[in-house]
Amino acid sequence: MKILVTGCCGYIGSHTLVELLNNGYEVVGLDNFSNSKKDVLDKIEKITGKQIVFYECDMLDKDNLRKIFQENKIEMVIDFAAYKAVGESVEKPISYYINNVSSVLMLLDVMKSFGVKNLIFSSSATVYGMAEEVPLKETSFVGGTTNPYGTSKLFVEKILMDLYNSDNDWNICIFRYFNPIGAHSSGLIGENPNGVPANLMPYIVKVAKKELECLNIFGDDYDTVDGTGVRDYIHIMDLALAHILGVKKLCEVKSGLHIYNLGTGKGISVLELVNAFKKVNNVDIPYKIAPRRAGDIAECYASIRKAREELGFIPKRGIDDMCFDAYNYVLKENENEKN
Numbered sequence: 001m002k003i004l005v006t007g008c009c010g011y012i013g014s015h016t017l018v019e020l021l022n023n024g025y026e027v028v029g030l031d032n033f034s035n036s037k038k039d040v041l042d043k044i045e046k047i048t049g050k051q052i053v054f055y056e057c058d059m060l061d062k063d064n065l066r067k068i069f070q071e072n073k074i075e076m077v078i079d080f081a082a083y084k085a086v087g088e089s090v091e092k093p094i095s096y097y098i099n100n101v102s103s104v105l106m107l108l109d110v111m112k113s114f115g116v117k118n119l120i121f122s123s124s125a126t127v128y129g130m131a132e133e134v135p136l137k138e139t140s141f142v143g144g145t146t147n148p149y150g151t152s153k154l155f156v157e158k159i160l161m162d163l164y165n166s167d168n169d170w171n172i173c174i175f176r177y178f179n180p181i182g183a184h185s186s187g188l189i190g191e192n193p194n195g196v197p198a199n200l201m202p203y204i205v206k207v208a209k210k211e212l213e214c215l216n217i218f219g220d221d222y223d224t225v226d227g228t229g230v231r232d233y234i235h236i237m238d239l240a241l242a243h244i245l246g247v248k249k250l251c252e253v254k255s256g257l258h259i260y261n262l263g264t265g266k267g268i269s270v271l272e273l274v275n276a277f278k279k280v281n282n283v284d285i286p287y288k289i290a291p292r293r294a295g296d297i298a299e300c301y302a303s304i305r306k307a308r309e310e311l312g313f314i315p316k317r318g319i320d321d322m323c324f325d326a327y328n329y330v331l332k333e334n335e336n337e338k339n
């Protein structure tokens with residue numbers, strides 16, 4: 001089974017590539033490095049001891065995309081390539097829709113012309129919008145997204161549904177990720193965004209490293225266990241492994257459109273995450289309570305029953321592993337930069 005992985009050097013793509021290689025799949029990687037670094041490829045090779053067939057390519061470049069399919073007998077595609085910064089998407093909706101929607105259309109068109117109809121698409125819990133019920137099920141209401149990033153994921157989901165309705169030979173798996181955090185246990189790959197992070201874990205990590213003074217907790221008056229926002233954090237390695245289950249599922253069923261939530265099914269509050277991080281890593285995380293962030297909701301966590309029953313998905317790593325591995329990665333990265 002030869003699998004094309006787009007966005008293979010990004011946070012989720014790189015961890016998934018490692019698991020695919022470790023599980024004996026042949027992979028072809030694609031990335032345009034718009035939000036990733038070239039050295040990730042060396043690190044993946046170091047972790048797995050395997051060489052990667054790689055193309056530096058923008059998915060909007062249809063000719064190059066076609067070339068990849070001409071040169072490799074691709075049987076399945078896992079599509080991670082997308083922009084993902086919520087705030088930036090509000091400022092630059094056109095580039096978000098071009099990069100996250102048009103590029104998928106290019107990919108689908110090329111896939112179709114080569115008769116490749118197996119696809120795993122990276123979607124997000126963001127499609128549930130303001131989440132009217134928890135735990136969220138795959139059948140819960142989708143829509144009401146509050147930013148172009150979220151809407152771009154929703155649009156692609158709709159496009160994939162239309163595509164499947166037009167031709168039932170397509171074999172599509174849509175994964176709705178909740179909040180992936182942590183890093184590979186080797187400490188070689190992980191997430192360390194430039195600038196001031198918008199998401200919680202990268203922010204905590206920067207406070208731990210004293211690059212940022214203090215964490216702002218956005219609201220402590222929600223109707224939750226301790227008043228702070230509750231989310232479904234999932235270890236990136238568990239999330240990566242879910243893609244192996246997705247690949248196996250598509251090989252087994254041959255056609256269909258399948259949607260799965262990927263989280264742990266457990267809600268964790270901001271304060272619970274901060275306290276776990278402090279304890280596991282033996283560092284201080286100064287914080288202050290700030291006003292609620294616009295667009296945030298009190299609680300968002302998944303029902304993962306469908307993924308468990310149909311894919312055999314059982315996330316193994318807990319919140320302590322997530323905190324340890326997230327910090328271990330940036331500490332190792334610092335060491336490597338010094339050497």
Ligand code: UD1
Nearest residue numbers: 086124126179198199200203216217218229231270295296
């Ligand atoms: C955010 C995005 C979502 C995206 C997801 C990816 C928004 C509104 N939503 O979700 O579209 O799919 O990331 O992982 O940006 N928090 C703080 N202080 C901070 C940062 C966050 O208290 O400095 C709190 C938030 O209020 C929230 C929790 O931490 O309760 C998690 O926030 P975050 O990591 O940004 O994830 P989401 O809001 O779930």
